[in-house]
Amino acid sequence: MTNYLLRGVSLVGGAYGETGGASFHGVNPASGETLAPAYHSASAAEVERAVQLAAAAAPDLARRSGTERAALLRAIAEELEAARSDLEALVPLETALPAARAAGELGRTVGQLRLFAGLVEEGSWVDARIDSADPQRQPLPRPDIRSLRRALGPVVVFGASNFPLAFSVAGGDTASALAAGCPVIVKAHPAHPATGERAAAAIAAAVARCGFPPGTFSLLFDAGLEVGKALVQHPAVRAVAFTGSTAGGRALMDLAAARPQPIPVFAEMGSINPVFVMPAALAARGAAIAEQLHASVLQGVGQFCTSPGLLVVPAGADGDALRDALRTRFTASSAAPMLTAGIAGRHAQGAQELGHIDGVTALVAPAQVRGCAQPNLFEVSAARFLAEPALQEEVFGPTSLIVRSDSAAQTLAVAASLQGQLTATLLADAADEAAAAPLLELLADVAGRVLMNGVPTGVEVCAAMVHGGPYPASSDARSTSVGTAAIERFARRVCYQNVPDALLPPALQQDNPLGIARLVNGVVKR
Incomplete structure (x- = not known):
C-alpha cells in the first residue's frame, strides 16, 4: 500500500x-473496512x-x-x-x-x-x-x-x-x-x-x-x-x-x-456561512446562481467549514425559480460517503431535527444511507428564522436552509441576527449596490471574510486571508x-527598556543587522 x-x-x-x-483502527468510510x-x-x-x-x-x-x-x-x-x-x-x-x-x-x-x-x-x-x-x-x-x-x-x-x-x-x-x-x-x-x-x-x-x-x-x-x-x-x-x-x-x-x-x-x-442573493443578480442570473450554490454546498460532501448552510433569497417569482432549480439539483444528487460513520450519523440527525422545527419545509426528503450523506434542502420564512435561534445551528455536511425574505429591511434584520461566522457572501449586480452597502457593513461585523460574487468554499492561502470570525466561528x-x-x-510582544545594544535581539539592534522593516520613532524604516 x-x-x-x-x-x-x-x-x-x-x-x-x-x-x-x-x-x-482507521476505517475506510466508503467500505467500512477496518x-x-x-x-x-x-x-x-x-x-x-x-x-x-x-x-x-x-x-x-x-x-x-x-x-x-x-x-x-x-x-x-x-x-x-x-x-x-x-x-x-x-x-x-x-x-x-x-x-x-x-x-x-x-x-x-x-x-x-x-x-x-x-x-x-x-x-x-x-x-x-x-x-x-x-x-x-x-x-x-x-x-x-x-x-x-x-x-x-x-x-x-x-x-x-x-x-x-x-x-x-x-x-x-x-x-x-x-x-x-x-x-x-x-x-x-x-x-x-x-x-x-x-x-x-x-x-x-x-x-x-x-x-x-x-x-x-x-x-x-x-x-x-x-x-x-x-x-x-x-x-x-x-x-x-x-x-x-x-x-x-x-x-x-x-x-x-x-x-x-x-x-x-x-x-x-462552527459556521453556517450565509449567502445573500440580491434581487438584481437573482433576476439576471438565477440559473447560474443555482448551479454555483449547489456545487458549493455539495463540494467535498459538504465537509468544508465554509460550506454555505444558509441561503437568504428574496420572496417572489425569481426567488421561487431559484428555489425550484436548487430543489431539482439537490434531488438529483446522490448520497456519498462522509469522513466517518459518526460524522454521517450526526449529519443525518441534524437534518432530521432541522426538518422538525415549526415553519421549516423539507424541499428534499431527508434520508439516511449508512455512512453516507444524502443532500438536504430546506426552506423557511425570514420571520420564522428571526424568531427561532435553533435555525442558526450548523448541520455539518451537504445541507442548506433557504430563508425567504420579504424586503430589504427584513434581509438586514436577518444579517443583524446572525452569530459569528467564518464567511458571509453577497451575490449582487451593479443595480444591487445601494442595498448591498448597508448589508456589507453588517456582515463585516459578523464574519471574518466577506465575499462578493463568489462562493465561500475554497480558502486562498495568502498574506491577506482571514479564516476566523466572532464566536462561535472561532474562539478569538x-x-x-x-x-x-x-x-x-503563537507570539507575544516583549518590550526591552534601556537594554544595551549588544544584548538586544538582532531585530532590535541599532544597526538593524537583519535589514527588516521597523517602526522607528513613529516612522517605518529598513
Whole structure:
C-alpha cells in the first residue's frame, strides 16, 4: 500500500513510542473496512516526555534565526513531497476523499509551509518597534524602549478530520507555530491515523536533517479524549490550536481557562456561512446562481467549514425559480460517503431535527444511507428564522436552509441576527449596490471574510486571508488560522527598556543587522 512501514505508535521527539495503550483502527468510510495497523494511544509517560522535550527545545527554537526556521519549513515541504505516493494512497483510503483532493491538499500543505518560510526568512513579521531615548525631554527624560514579537513556547495542535493534510499534522497550525519558533505537539485525529503517522515521519526527518532539537515536534495518538485533556492542562504548554466542532472547541477553551495559568486556545469551530442573493443578480442570473450554490454546498460532501448552510433569497417569482432549480439539483444528487460513520450519523440527525422545527419545509426528503450523506434542502420564512435561534445551528455536511425574505429591511434584520461566522457572501449586480452597502457593513461585523460574487468554499492561502470570525466561528475574532497573519497567534510582544545594544535581539539592534522593516520613532524604516 505504501513504501513506508506504518508502526501504529506515537512519535515522541523523533523516537517511536510504546504499543501498550488502548488500541483503535482507521476505517475506510466508503467500505467500512477496518484498516491495519492497529494504533495505540499514548501513555501518560509519553505525554509527559513529549511536553518535557518541547519545553527543553523551546529556548533553542526561539533563538534560531528566521533563516534557520525557514530552512526547516522548506525541508518539511520537501519530505512531504517525497512522501507523495504514500500520502496520496492513504488519504482516500482513510477518508473516502478522492485522489485529486489528496493531491490538491498536499500541494496546499507544502505551499503554506513555503509561504511561512519566506515570511520568517524576510523577518519583518516580528513587528519591531523602537522609540529612542530622549534625555532632554521635559518634564522627564524618555528611556530607550524597543519591542518585538517573541515565540510563546510549546504549542499543542489538534488535527482536523476534514482536512487530513492542510489542517492536520503538517497543516497551517503546525507551520505557523514552527515559523514563530514554537515546538509543536500534535494530537492526531483518530479518523486518519496512518496519514497522520506518515506526515509526522516526514516532519521528524526534516527536524533531524536540519539539526533542530528532537523536542521540536511530536505526534501523539489517542483512542479517546484523555491525551488531549492532559496536553491542554500541562503547565509547560503555552497555547492550543484546534479545528473542529463548536462543542469540541468550547471544551478545550474551558479546560485551558480553568488552568492555574490560563492559556489561549485558537479554535476554528462552527459556521453556517450565509449567502445573500440580491434581487438584481437573482433576476439576471438565477440559473447560474443555482448551479454555483449547489456545487458549493455539495463540494467535498459538504465537509468544508465554509460550506454555505444558509441561503437568504428574496420572496417572489425569481426567488421561487431559484428555489425550484436548487430543489431539482439537490434531488438529483446522490448520497456519498462522509469522513466517518459518526460524522454521517450526526449529519443525518441534524437534518432530521432541522426538518422538525415549526415553519421549516423539507424541499428534499431527508434520508439516511449508512455512512453516507444524502443532500438536504430546506426552506423557511425570514420571520420564522428571526424568531427561532435553533435555525442558526450548523448541520455539518451537504445541507442548506433557504430563508425567504420579504424586503430589504427584513434581509438586514436577518444579517443583524446572525452569530459569528467564518464567511458571509453577497451575490449582487451593479443595480444591487445601494442595498448591498448597508448589508456589507453588517456582515463585516459578523464574519471574518466577506465575499462578493463568489462562493465561500475554497480558502486562498495568502498574506491577506482571514479564516476566523466572532464566536462561535472561532474562539478569538482577532486571529486567523489561514494566511501569514496566523503566525501572530503563537507570539507575544516583549518590550526591552534601556537594554544595551549588544544584548538586544538582532531585530532590535541599532544597526538593524537583519535589514527588516521597523517602526522607528513613529516612522517605518529598513
